[in-house]
Amino acid sequence: xxxxxxxxSKALGKPVSPGDIVVVDIDAVYAQDGTAPLVIDVxxxxxxxxxxxxxxxxxxxxxxxxxxxxxxxxxxHKEMRRFAKEYGVKLFDVGYGISHQVVVEEGLxxxxxxxxxxxxxxxxxxxxxxxxTGVGSTDxxxxxxxxxxxxxxxxxxxxxxxxxxxxxxxxxxIALYLVGEVKTDGMLGKAAEFRGSTxxxxxxxxxxxxxxxxxEMSAESAIIPVDDVARRWLVERGYEIFRNINWNDEEGYVDxxxxxxxxxxxxxxxxxxxxxxxxxxxxxxxxxxQVFIGxxxxxxxxxxxVAARILHNxxxxxxxxxxxxxxxxxxxxxxxxxxxxxILIEAGCVIAPPTCGPCVGAHxxxxxxxxxxxxxxxxxxxGRMGHRESKxxxxxxxxxxxxxxxxxxADPRKYLS
Amino acid sequence: MIxxxxxxxxxxxxxxxxxxxxxxxFEAINDINKMAVxxxxxxxxxxxxxxxxxxxxxxxxxxxxxxxxxxAPRLLxxxxxxxxxxxxxxxxxxxxxxxxxxPVVVAKTIPDISETGDVIEINIASGVIRNVSRGVEERxxxxxxxxxxxxxxxxxxxxxxxxxxxxxxxxxx
Ligand code: SF4
Numbered sequence: 239x240x241x242x243x244x245x246x247s248k249a250l251g252k253p254v255s256p257g258d259i260v261v262v263d264i265d266a267v268y269a270q271d272g273t274a275p276l277v278i279d280v281x282x283x284x285x286x287x288x289x290x291x292x293x294x295x296x297x298x299x300x301x302x303x304x305x306x307x308x309x310x311x312x313x314x315h316k317e318m319r320r321f322a323k324e325y326g327v328k329l330f331d332v333g334y335g336i337s338h339q340v341v342v343e344e345g346l347x348x349x350x351x352x353x354x355x356x357x358x359x360x361x362x363x364x365x366x367x368x369x370x371t372g373v374g375s376t377d378x379x380x381x382x383x384x385x386x387x388x389x390x391x392x393x394x395x396x397x398x399x400x401x402x403x404x405x406x407x408x409x410x411x412i413a414l415y416l417v418g419e420v421k422t423d424g425m426l427g428k429a430a431e432f433r434g435s436t437x438x439x440x441x442x443x444x445x446x447x448x449x450x451x452x453x454e455m456s457a458e459s460a461i462i463p464v465d466d467v468a469r470r471w472l473v474e475r476g477y478e479i480f481r482n483i484n485w486n487d488e489e490g491y492v493d494x495x496x497x498x499x500x501x502x503x504x505x506x507x508x509x510x511x512x513x514x515x516x517x518x519x520x521x522x523x524x525x526x527x528q529v530f531i532g533x534x535x536x537x538x539x540x541x542x543x544v545a546a547r548i549l550h551n552x553x554x555x556x557x558x559x560x561x562x563x564x565x566x567x568x569x570x571x572x573x574x575x576x577x578x579x580x581i582l583i584e585a586g587c588v589i590a591p592p593t594c595g596p597c598v599g600a601h602x603x604x605x606x607x608x609x610x611x612x613x614x615x616x617x618x619x620x621g622r623m624g625h626r627e628s629k630x631x632x633x634x635x636x637x638x639x640x641x642x643x644x645x646x647x648a649d650p651r652k653y654l655s
Numbered sequence: 656m657i658x659x660x661x662x663x664x665x666x667x668x669x670x671x672x673x674x675x676x677x678x679x680x681f682e683a684i685n686d687i688n689k690m691a692v693x694x695x696x697x698x699x700x701x702x703x704x705x706x707x708x709x710x711x712x713x714x715x716x717x718x719x720x721x722x723x724x725x726x727a728p729r730l731l732x733x734x735x736x737x738x739x740x741x742x743x744x745x746x747x748x749x750x751x752x753x754x755x756x757x758p759v760v761v762a763k764t765i766p767d768i769s770e771t772g773d774v775i776e777i778n779i780a781s782g783v784i785r786n787v788s789r790g791v792e793e794r795x796x797x798x799x800x801x802x803x804x805x806x807x808x809x810x811x812x813x814x815x816x817x818x819x820x821x822x823x824x825x826x827x828x
Binding site for chain 1: 668670672677716717720721722723724725726743745746747750751754755799801802810811812815816821823
């Protein structure tokens with residue numbers, strides 16, 4: 239059976255199959271400042287529940303509009319703080335970072351867990367072998383208060399990655415290639431499980447980009463089995479596997495998608511949708527007004543590292559804004575200590591605090607009508623980063639950094655050889 | 656539980672943003688009713704005025720894609736939509752709709768043959784959808800008992816208030 243089935247089977251103590259509806263204990267549940275207000279309403283107004291009853295694995299994140307860009311957000315944040323205290327939800331306030339990043343690096347989710355988040359990119363955390371899925375506010379409220387949810391076991395597609403990534407090609411390019419192939423509804427009702435020899439070379443940072451982008455193929459979940467890379471990552475941080483899955487099963491998958499990654503080149507998803515995937519060459523005539531390096535897709539250490547390598551002793555082109563936002567405080571400290579922030583500031587970048595901000599058009603770098611951005615985020619729908627007539631090209635941090643230098647969508651390979 | 660109403664035919668890939676634009680989200684904090692006037696406004700102008708209680712949305716593939724915004728199914732229910740029939744649903748939208756008591760039905764034929772204005776009748780318990788205007792009937796797989804109980808009771812919070820616990824206390828899990 240596929241890994242997700244194996245996790246649920248182990249949790250329930252009996253085998254489950256795709257399509258089964260089961261009720262499971264939730265090992266971690268979180269919501270963010272976009273979805274938490276409705277969680278609060280469901281608990282207090284709709285259910286009329288009393289204080290201090292949240293399970294001890296319930297978390298709130300202030301990450302979408304953080305710090306508050308307007309009074310409405312400030313009011314939401316204030317409510318979240320009050321509720322968190324009264325009900326016993328652990329709050330990650332302004333500055334901690336983006337939920338999916340923080341739950342992984344703080345060890346709040348660990349391999350073998352079943353976790354839900356009131357955010358569509360929750361499958362990101364499957365990169366460390368968690369069965370994770372996005373839910374709405376009512377689900378999150380019920381999981382926080384009762385510790386249980388119903389889940390329908392998805393079918394799993396095995397995505398097999400072969401070969402080594404060429405220089406200047408990142409896991410974001412694998413993800414964009416996949417979305418271009420299967421299209422935005424290609425994994426509807428399914429989960430993706432990543433396998434194959436390439437994984438040996440992919441860090442947890444890179445893996446989280448892959449699982450993150452599965453949401454853009456409408457996957458319900460995405461997962462990567464724990465291997466030596468993941469075990470080393472866990473040991474370095476002193477985290478333990480939550481639920482050991484002794485399983486090596488090649489049966490029980492609905493489909494297989496092989497990807498020869500050594501043949502990939504730097505890609506972008508051109509507007510207006512994430513499956514409109516093109517090579518950098520095809521769109522290199524497009525002049526760029528803004529570059530954004532950050533988000534739960536690509537705001538991690540190795541993303542900022544590659545940007546710093548490319549921008550070292552270079553300048554962001556006159557007339558281009560290049561915004562860099564580390565995805566969490568821990569990442570911020572790390573890139574600061576390694577000198578990357580210095581390099582980026584010298585190059586003309588502006589450093590934002592850990593926030594979703596620009597990714598979702600909330601604050602810290604919105605686009606005006608007609609403006610074009612290259613962003614390392616995961617969505618490029620009309621209006622996503624600002625005005626409805628602005629355009630977003632999704633790309634790897636390497637492509638983004640090269641584009642900042644050249645002021646047009648640019649190939650990073652010449653800066654990395 | 657029988658739902659009968661006028662069909663509103665929509666296409667493939669209707670997103671939560673189509674249903675309610677993200678830019679209105681902060682208004683919801685005070686009053687979800689205020690947002691109701693914006694429901695589907697970019698797909699059907701003045702939809703909230705034109706819709707009648709019990710009407711049925713018939714969509715195509717991947718209905719409700721996009722963000723985890725639960726305001727989307729809540730607002731459809733608030734303006735009177737009785738059910739949504741579609742070829743497929745985005746996973747989070749589907750869960751949200753069930754949880755708030757808006758029946759969502761996956762169908763193969765009905766979305767192809769229905770047009771706006773047709774009369775649609777759905778028997779949620781038995782899993783039969785009829786386009787009354789065109790005399791076409793389709794059987795779909797009925798809901799598991801627990802999900803049906805959530806829908807019949809108007810959503811999971813209503814269920815919990817009425818019975819003091821989750822519908823799966825005597826669970827299938
Ligand atoms: S960074 Fe963007 S995609 Fe990720 S959680 Fe924040 S808003 Fe969502």
